[in-house]
Amino acid sequence: MSGIINLLVMASMPIAKVLLxxxxGSFLGLDRVNILGEDARHHLNQVVFYVFNPALLASxxxxxxxxxxxxxLWFMPVNIFITYLIGSILGWVLIKVTKAPRHLKGLIIGACSAGNxxxxxxxxxxxxxxxxxxxxGDVDVCQSYGLAYASLSMALGNFYIWSYTYNIIRISSREIVDVDANHSEVGDETYGKNTEFLLKPADYSLMTPNNKIPMSLKFQQMLSTFSGKINLKPLFSPSTIGVIVGFMIGLIPPLRKLLIGNDAPLHVIEDSxxxxxxxxxxTITLxxxxxxxxxxxxxxxxxxxxIGIVAIRYILLPLLGILIIxxxxxxxxLKCDPLFQFILLLQYAVPPAMNISTMTELFGNGQSEYSVILLWTYGLAAVALTLWSTIFLWLVAS
Incomplete structure (x- = not known):
């Protein structure tokens, strides 16, 4: 019993630091204090995005x-893919069960699949x-490898969220705008413009005598539509560049000898x-x-x-994560040390990603709704993460 209590105390201390x-940050963001007001948060987010995060990942x-x-570490990208896959399926089920409004479908799937x-x-x-x-084990070794594992998790999470979640919310927001625009139009002429054929006039010669479009042409049209909707530019973010630089230095011996270690000629760059x-x-926590x-x-x-999002993120995903790992x-x-195993398990129990809030602001859809989701999920994270961290510590230590 004392061992469980010790694990509970150990798991609660980091959560308490986050909450503190x-x-x-909440106090600094109050209107009457206004140190972390909307403009200040915007500029500070820019500094974190362009400077702090890339420096942390690379170093x-x-x-x-x-x-x-x-x-x-090959299993980590697979593990994150599984969290996204299961979360997306559960999010889709939640949409069907709750009959969620159309403009929130992409947001719900993103909140259920993309974790922090x-x-x-x-x-x-x-x-x-x-x-x-x-x-x-040893504090210095644990902290060094723990930061590496967490940084890799952050890098992979950055890749998945900007390649998958970003485009889901983007496509969902665009569909809402298109529907609103179509409803605002009146007259048969407008209707004709909105329902024109996908084929260009020159393409009608490719149709078969029975007026069916060849399968090869349908496939080309599908690829063209998909590539038009998917935006891969956000993948080349400063954090991604920081990951690439970090891997290059770590995996290429001459660069590692040049920059890493107190005896390295250019170690001042790595130290900075x-x-x-x-x-x-x-800064992120504030x-x-x-x-x-x-x-x-x-x-x-x-x-x-x-409630459904909370249940998915704090009950269903962690339980499935334990079974999978x-x-x-x-x-x-999978053969891994306790620290790496703990990171893999933790990836199933974290609250939704903060970056989704940036996406809702970018597309002007779901900002207030996602703020409520964040309030409840991060408010309950104090209890949920403490309990799940205790269980994960007991599993990896046994």
Whole structure:
């Protein structure tokens, strides 16, 4: 019994630190304080996006990732893909069950599938390494590898969210705009413009005598429509560039010898990047606390949708994650140290990603609704993450 209590205390300390910093951010974001007002958050987000996050990713990956360690991390992108797949399926089911409004469908799928895979692990894991009785061994080694694992999780999460979630919300928002535009038009002439054939006039010669379009042409049209809707530019973000730089330095021996270590000729560059990266975690947490204030203003979102998202993220996904990770280990597919195993399990239990809030602001759809979702999910994260972290620690230590 005392062992479980110790694990519970150990798991609660990092969460308490997150809540404390978030509470300070909420206080700074109050209208009467107005230190982290809307404009301040916007500019600070820009600094985090373009400077702190890339520096953190590049410096931690360069310092801890080697070719040997890289080969042992192959399961993480697979694991994140599974979280997105299961979350999307459960989100689709939630939409059908709750009969959610059309303009929220992309938002619901995004909230259920895209978790906070970088920022929270970056805060929780190093803090857990410093706790007395940690099952992860030496503090310095644990913190170093914990930052590397969390940074890789953040990098992969960045890739998935900007390639998958971004385009789901983008396409969903565009469909709503198109529908509104069509409803605003009147007259048969407008109707004819909105229902014109996909084929150009020159393409009618490709039709068969029975007026059916060849399968090859249909496939080309489908690819053209899909490529027109998908936007891959956000993938080449500063964080992605930071990951590429970090991997290049870590995996290429001459670059590693030139930049990494106290005896390296250019170690001042790596030290400066690490110093900048240290500012990312507290800054992100302060912004998180200030953003949660938006949810207090309320929204027209149905409460059953919020309850469904909470149930998916804090009950169904963690339970399925335990079955998947433990099954992979017992089946010999995955062999990993306790710290890496804990990171993989934690990826199933984190709240929705903060970047979705940026996407809703970008497309002007669902800002207030997602603020309410963030308020409830991050408010309940104190209890949910503490309980699940305790269970995960018990699993990896047993």
């Amino acid at each position: 910093l978030a509470a300070i 931690t990956l360069a310092k801890t990732i080697t070719f040997e360690s890289f080969l042992t 895979l970088g920022k929270l692990p970056l805060i929780i894991v190093p803090a857990m390494c410093r706790e007395k009785g940690s099952p992860f 990047a690490y110093l900048l990266g240290d500012a990312a975690i507290p 912004i998180l606390g200030a953003n949660l204030l938006l949810g207090l203003k309320g929204s027209i979102i149905q409460f059953r949708i919020v 433990r099954g992979a280990i017992r089946g010999g597919i």
